Amino acid sequence: MATLDINRVRKAYGNLEVLKEVNISVGDGEFLVLLGPSGCGKSTLLNIIAGLEDITGGEVLIGNRVVNDLPPKDRDIAMVFQSYALYPTMTVRQNIEFGMKIRGIPAEERAKATNAAAEMLQMTGLLDRKPSQLSGGQRQRVAMGRAIVRHPDLFLFDEPLSNLDAKLRVDMRTEIKRLHQRLGTTIVYVTHDQIEAMTLATKVAVMKGGVVQHFGPPQEVYDRPANTYVARFVGSPAMNIIPGRLLASDGVPTVAFDTPQGEAVVRGVPLSAETAHRFAGRDVLVGIRPEHFGLDPCGTVPVGVDVVEPTGPDTLIVFAAGGTEVVARLEPFDAQVGRQERFSVKAEKVVLFDPATETRLD
Amino acid sequence: MATKSLARQQMLGRLFIYSALLLLALYYLMPLWVMVTTSLKPLDEIYSGSFIGLPQAITFEAWSKAWSGACIGTECTGLRPYFVNSIMMVVPAVLLSTGLGALNGYVLTKWRFKGANLVFGMMLFGCFLPYQAVILPMAQVLGRLGLSGSIPGLVLVHTVYGICFTSLFFRNYFITIPDELTKAAQIDGAGFFRIFLSIMLPAALPIIVVSCIWQFTQVWNDFLFGVSFTSGSDTPITVALNNIVNVTTGRKQYNVDMASAMIAAIPTLLVYVVAGRYFVRGLTAGAVKG
Numbered sequence: 212m213a214t215l216d217i218n219r220v221r222k223a224y225g226n227l228e229v230l231k232e233v234n235i236s237v238g239d240g241e242f243l244v245l246l247g248p249s250g251c252g253k254s255t256l257l258n259i260i261a262g263l264e265d266i267t268g269g270e271v272l273i274g275n276r277v278v279n280d281l282p283p284k285d286r287d288i289a290m291v292f293q294s295y296a297l298y299p300t301m302t303v304r305q306n307i308e309f310g311m312k313i314r315g316i317p318a319e320e321r322a323k324a325t326n327a328a329a330e331m332l333q334m335t336g337l338l339d340r341k342p343s344q345l346s347g348g349q350r351q352r353v354a355m356g357r358a359i360v361r362h363p364d365l366f367l368f369d370e371p372l373s374n375l376d377a378k379l380r381v382d383m384r385t386e387i388k389r390l391h392q393r394l395g396t397t398i399v400y401v402t403h404d405q406i407e408a409m410t411l412a413t414k415v416a417v418m419k420g421g422v423v424q425h426f427g428p429p430q431e432v433y434d435r436p437a438n439t440y441v442a443r444f445v446g447s448p449a450m451n452i453i454p455g456r457l458l459a460s461d462g463v464p465t466v467a468f469d470t471p472q473g474e475a476v477v478r479g480v481p482l483s484a485e486t487a488h489r490f491a492g493r494d495v496l497v498g499i500r501p502e503h504f505g506l507d508p509c510g511t512v513p514v515g516v517d518v519v520e521p522t523g524p525d526t527l528i529v530f531a532a533g534g535t536e537v538v539a540r541l542e543p544f545d546a547q548v549g550r551q552e553r554f555s556v557k558a559e560k561v562v563l564f565d566p567a568t569e570t571r572l573d
Numbered sequence: 574m575a576t577k578s579l580a581r582q583q584m585l586g587r588l589f590i591y592s593a594l595l596l597l598a599l600y601y602l603m604p605l606w607v608m609v610t611t612s613l614k615p616l617d618e619i620y621s622g623s624f625i626g627l628p629q630a631i632t633f634e635a636w637s638k639a640w641s642g643a644c645i646g647t648e649c650t651g652l653r654p655y656f657v658n659s660i661m662m663v664v665p666a667v668l669l670s671t672g673l674g675a676l677n678g679y680v681l682t683k684w685r686f687k688g689a690n691l692v693f694g695m696m697l698f699g700c701f702l703p704y705q706a707v708i709l710p711m712a713q714v715l716g717r718l719g720l721s722g723s724i725p726g727l728v729l730v731h732t733v734y735g736i737c738f739t740s741l742f743f744r745n746y747f748i749t750i751p752d753e754l755t756k757a758a759q760i761d762g763a764g765f766f767r768i769f770l771s772i773m774l775p776a777a778l779p780i781i782v783v784s785c786i787w788q789f790t791q792v793w794n795d796f797l798f799g800v801s802f803t804s805g806s807d808t809p810i811t812v813a814l815n816n817i818v819n820v821t822t823g824r825k826q827y828n829v830d831m832a833s834a835m836i837a838a839i840p841t842l843l844v845y846v847v848a849g850r851y852f853v854r855g856l857t858a859g860a861v862k863g
């Protein structure tokens with residue numbers, strides 16, 4: 212069990228800056244997800260935490276101990292890799308016991324720990340097989356078993372589910388969550404899948420180009436994204452970012468944007484009086500999640516339906532607003548292409564962004 | 574109609590291919606045929622009859638003479654002591670060059686250092702160095718080390734020369750083993766040699782076979798290094814064979830020559846027969862996906 216602090220960590224390969232001043236801090240027992248597109252530096256950061264890459268600047272603390280100069284084996288960590296990284300010539304049992312063997316744990320104890328882990332992960336029948344005789348999901352379990360028997364302070368996962376098919380991915384996701392609830396160990400988990408991040412994390416760090424864009428609890432990242440990049444990356448369909456304007460303040464912050472059918476007005480968006488005053492009459496970006504639209508004959512958003520996409524539980528409506536395409540997720544109704552409708556917007560959920568910096572306005 | 578003539582065309586094509594293959598096979602087998610039959614004939618029959626015909630009376634005399642009676646220079650020991658020489662040379666040379674090549678391949682792929690590519694490039698260059706180019710400097714080195722004219726000297730020469738090839742084999746094999754494997758082992762607490770011995774080497778079995786076969790053939794069949802660096806009773810079998818065949822006095826003993834040549838070739842043949850299929854498999858194999 213341990214806290215993890217990443218202070219002003221930088222990493223460069225020659226002239227290529229891969230991580231720029233990363234600051235992240237999580238408490239004991241938290242589930243931290245590093246979320247970002249491929250190549251943003253997630254694995255590099257994880258490898259730095261593990262001690263597999265050396266650090267260019269800053270420091271990493273595990274349990275309040277600076278570990279910058281400790282080799283991986285002395286950091287009390289265990290890691291699960293994307294390719295599972297099982298030793299191909301060893302059986303499952305040998306794979307799991309390899310680390311314990313090196314640490315000089317007696318055979319009897321090793322067997323006990325292995326059996327316990329195998330039971331926990333429901334793979335008792337697999338112990339004598341070679342990795343090549345296992346399916347992807349089973350290899351995943353073995354990799355997790357190998358990590359569990361270490362009883363680490365910190366679990367590190369690098370995209371552990373990305374090689375599995377969709378159905379298995381969901382199952383294993385639940386399994387990892389259960390593992391975390393059962394063991395209570397701090398976890399750092401790398402993924403490019405925002406749904407994994409939302410379902411697993413207690414804290415999410417959204418990364419882009421080696422910079423943490425937003426660090427916070429998943430609900431906060433979803434509800435109040437720090438900038439338009441985070442807003443678009445988290446959530447599916449993505450948050451609509453509609454060019455609009457903040458109307459002159461009359462005490463209730465109000466935004467407006469144009470649709471081909473007329474002007475849409477949303478009253479009562481969350482904004483401090485100070486910012487409302489500063490941006491009064493100026494252009495802003497209006498962020499509205501698809502599910503925050505509602506079908507409402509008295510709604511303030513006039514809409515011409517362009518595309519209808521029923522998904523079963525709800526229906527997606529695509530329409531034009533502010534010169535972009537906007538998606539609304541509504542309860543199924545008799546939607547017709549070309550028809551005019553009126554939508555309402557949950558004003559308290561609207562997020563505004565500064566068009567110049569694309570950062571959130573509070 | 575069209576399909577019928579097509580089938581016929583295909584059959585004609587097949588026929589042509591098989592005939593060509595058969596002819597070529599015969600062409601290549603011919604020398605072997607001559608060698609085997611000649612080695613089983615008494616000398617008189619060879620001088621009176623044709624080269625190609627079956628022996629009238631099979632005799633293994635030539636074989637036994639080649640093995641333990643033929644004269645090389647003034648010593649009439651046959652090939653046996655030189656066969657032993659070659660074994661003493663080939664076993665350590667193969668093991669050393671394969672082991673060092675594996676270590677090189679491991680370092681060049683999993684413990685990359687600044688200039689690793691340059692080092693690898695220079696090793697590749699070594700593969701293209703002709704034997705002749707290293708003979709003189711090698712002779713000087715052997716002299717300084719006090720290994721001139723000895724079997725251990727030859728072991729050193731073949732190990733050094735073979736490392737280029739074995740390193741190339743192992744580097745190209747280990748590069749297909751995911752780096753995550755070494756990372757996982759590091760987290761498990763394994764060090765440099767532990768990872769090499771417990772994880773990399775066991776996974777490299779196919780390429781170990783390739784390297785051993787390759788090196789065995791190269792070292793066993795080598796003539797130039799043997800003749801340049803050893804003499805007298807210290808030569809490997811290839812040099813001794815040459816000395817047997819090149820006796821200038823008396824009637825040429827073709828049957829003994831042929832038997833000697835085959836004795837010298839048998840170990841490499843054996844290696845191919847026993848391990849040949851692993852050779853092809855190993856050359857085409859990537860690492861086991863774990």
Ligand SMILES: Nc1ncnc2c1ncn2[C@@H]1O[C@H](COP(=O)(O)OP(=O)(O)O)[C@@H](O)[C@H]1O
Pocket residue numbers: 224227229247248249250251252253254255256
């Ligand atoms: N050994 C290396 N040398 C040079 N560049 C590297 C090296 N490893 C990673 N990079 C670069 O660092 C960036 C981040 O890589 P990585 O952390 O693997 O991204 P992610 O895991 O988010 O996909 C990438 O642009 C990658 O090309």
Ligand SMILES: [Mg+2]
Pocket residue numbers: 253254255370
């Ligand atoms: Mg990665």
